Amino acid sequence: MTEPQLLPVTTHAEFDARFRDCLARAHVTLQLFDPDFAVFPLGDSGVDAALRAFLHGSGTLQLAAHSTAHIERHYPRFLRLLRDYSHRVECRVTNSVLHQLTDSFCIADGIHVLRRFHSDHIRGQAAFDAPGAAEIPKQRFAAIWAESYVALQPTATGL
Structure with missing residues (x-):
């Protein structure tokens, strides 16, 4: 295993770059949580290709959010990806009890994590090849996932 990398995130450009780094390192699982995914570049053609x-x-x-409205309005590429890979993608919405959660994270293969400490701010940290740094977000994601319900299902007419 390589040495863990801890990188601060203080700008939108850094967040975007670290998110793409996290995607590039993923081979088996991607788990994402954000209140609305407005900051994540899910509609970008490069992210779609990755x-x-x-x-x-x-x-x-696995993607969990408080609301999918932003995704539905602004990320048609992601909605097509969901339709094309519905057997490998699951989107869920949290129940109202969890709407006070304001952090945001992306976990790749349980060892790479990109975190924003509060969804109202871009400040956060990326930790690559760092299973210890990913442990708490993995536990949080499991709890969020258990308390959420399926959303964004493709239908015969699209979405």
Whole structure:
């Protein structure tokens, strides 16, 4: 295993770059939580290509949010990806009890994590090859996932 890398995130450009780094390192699982995913570049063509390659290579994506409205309005590429890989992607919405949660994170393969400490601010940290740094976000994601319900399901007419 390589040495853990801890990198601060203080700007939108750094967040975008670290998110793409996290995607590039994922091989088996991607778990994402954010209140609305407005900061995540899920509609970007490069991110779409990276997610498609990840899912085509037998990866699975789990996405949890308080609301999917931003995704539905602004990320048509992601909605197409969901339709094309519905067997490998699951999107859930948290129940109202969890709406006080304001952090945000992306976990790749349980050892790489990108965290924003509060969803109202971009400040955060990326930790690559760092299973210890990913442990608490993994536990938080499991709890969030258990208390959420399925959303963004593709239908015969699209979404």
